[in-house]
Amino acid sequence: MRRGxxxxxxxxxxxxxxxxxxxxxxxxxxxxxxxxxxxxxxQELLAGYQRLRASLEARVYDVLVVxxxxxxxxTGTHFLGVPHFSGLxxxxxxxxxxxxxxELDVDVALSQSIHDHARDAGLSCQMMTNPEFRVDYGTLTxxxxxxxxxxxxxxxxSSVRTAFDYCNEAGDQEMLALxxxxxxAVEASGxxxxxxxxxxxxHRHYTTEPADPEDPAFESIHNENQAAWDRxxxxxxxxxxxxxxxxxxxxxxxxxxxxxxxxxxxxxxxxMDFPExxxxxxxxxxxxxxxxxxxxxxxxx
Ligand SMILES: [Fe+2]
Numbered sequence: 001m002r003r004g005x006x007x008x009x010x011x012x013x014x015x016x017x018x019x020x021x022x023x024x025x026x027x028x029x030x031x032x033x034x035x036x037x038x039x040x041x042x043q044e045l046l047a048g049y050q051r052l053r054a055s056l057e058a059r060v061y062d063v064l065v066v067x068x069x070x071x072x073x074x075t076g077t078h079f080l081g082v083p084h085f086s087g088l089x090x091x092x093x094x095x096x097x098x099x100x101x102x103e104l105d106v107d108v109a110l111s112q113s114i115h116d117h118a119r120d121a122g123l124s125c126q127m128m129t130n131p132e133f134r135v136d137y138g139t140l141t142x143x144x145x146x147x148x149x150x151x152x153x154x155x156x157x158s159s160v161r162t163a164f165d166y167c168n169e170a171g172d173q174e175m176l177a178l179x180x181x182x183x184x185a186v187e188a189s190g191x192x193x194x195x196x197x198x199x200x201x202x203h204r205h206y207t208t209e210p211a212d213p214e215d216p217a218f219e220s221i222h223n224e225n226q227a228a229w230d231r232x233x234x235x236x237x238x239x240x241x242x243x244x245x246x247x248x249x250x251x252x253x254x255x256x257x258x259x260x261x262x263x264x265x266x267x268x269x270x271x272m273d274f275p276e277x278x279x280x281x282x283x284x285x286x287x288x289x290x291x292x293x294x295x296x297x298x299x300x301x
Contacts, residue, residue, distance in 0.1 A: 048283015076124030179270020
């Protein structure tokens, strides 16, 4: 949707928006306490996010709806249900890179409506109404990298444990239902939504860190099996085969120990109703050996 046009009630786009805190660290926003060393790793991913933001400048949307792997809920899918959250987010693995002071506005009406649609579809759901709740860094990082101004409300959706308790196929089927519920709620809301899957692709990673985590000499994909899967998934996205991405997701998740097990990408594909338009790959790169891609689907075309 171009500037000046404003659809009512539509998922106007989807973004694969990975959340390495490293990318926020390297960007040195005032909200983040650690300062980048400037050594220069992750340039292709940083450029990919820049290209995405440039592409989004010409588009109009009211709200970001993000599904995050780092808000893990034991029973059912949870939704942020308080109008505003603020606090300090510290990455538990990389506290040296991410200590981020955040302010987050929530579209509670849309959040509640997605909850209600999902509940009516038979999913176990709950609204998060604790004003002291600490928002997860997946939500914060993806939203910041997509829209650093932070001037739009957000709906954040947790990742339920179905794939871990049963199997990948069961998890993906639940995300199919959740994605459809999300789409139906957005359409009923009269708002235009940009949906974000906050996850990486291949996820086998190094378990040691150099003295300077930003040393570019340290970064490469963990192994060729992981790289081959990433190339395959990106080729499917670029050729508009999003349904096939969903169909192959259980194997991809298993063989790449992928963060997609938490459901974000499966949910996104379903929320977009499996678009046949090409996903635009703005950038691909590694962070501690994991494969990360910034991909945009423009559904207004
Ligand atoms: Fe992650």
